[in-house]
Amino acid sequence: GFDGSEVVYVDNFQPTETSTQPPVESCSDHQVVLTLTTDNYGSETSWTLKNSQSAVLFSGQGYESATTVEKSMCLADGDYQFTIQDEYGDGICCGSGAGSYTLMEGAKTLASGAEFAKSET
Template sequence: MKKIFSFILLFAALFSFNRCENNIKGTNDLNYVTFEAPSIEVGVDLNGSTTSDVKVYTTQKTGSDRTFTINVLTDASTADPGAYEVPASVTVPANSNVGTFTVGISDVNIGENGSTLVLDIQSQEGVFKGDPTTITITQICPYNEVILNMNFDSYPEESYWDLTDADGNVVASVPAGTYADMEQARKKFCLTDGTYTFTMRDAYGDGIAPPGGYSLSFNGTVIASGDEFGTEDATTFTVP
């Protein structure tokens, strides 16, 4: 048994460049199935949806279809159940060692930090299976992505900000106290073409003491920054 498991580890390392060929040499007595990779990245447009094909591979080809059950490991996943659709199984066709299933992804509570979906192949008698795969889901901004980075001083609860459009409508904002007990914070804005005004504010009126401060960037270029700005620091900018 120990010899078999040692072989499985070796096989996992070699499988990536053998998986589309015929039966792997020396594996005639090993029935093994695994996901294409331990991790997969999927991006989805803000408020949009997408699909992603996921492959599974087996060591052997047989003369009939083989079906494997796919389970979502909900305790290990952070994705909202409403954000994904996963089929109950995947079929490896006859005379093949590759099966494909499609995962549907929607921007439901994904958030700026993304979320994860962990999938596993259900065990079945006579079949060794590989490790689960983790699908990392991230939001993609289809417009103009502007990024705010903040490094706070000893009073992060004093920092707050707002972003308004050309007509003065508030696009996004946070009140004072939002960043209590935080050392750093990051916020992404997905903005349509136009002119905006970003205003960094400090409730006490002395800004953010160095080495702390804030910066607003677009396409890798800093378009606003400051530290000891007093009560507020406003910058008007246009994207793209």
């Protein structure tokens, strides 16, 4: 038996060359992907995705200029409102670069655009 005077070390450490990748996040509902290409003033672009109670679920801002970013979102069944804004009011195309956005679920386009003034919903 153990009388408290013994010290037992158990070391199962096995160094390995491979790194463990974080688990891939799975989406059991609706996988929606926003692809946003900013114009020459990416910092002016922002967007929000709200649920039917007007709570912001996802948002983005502070982008670099003339850059494409993707944001993947997992959404349950329901109604949502996507709004993209340009702080200056000249949209994201075509006077200051060729920006655009596309919101897709699989191969289905839910929303897309480029030419708008201050915002588009």
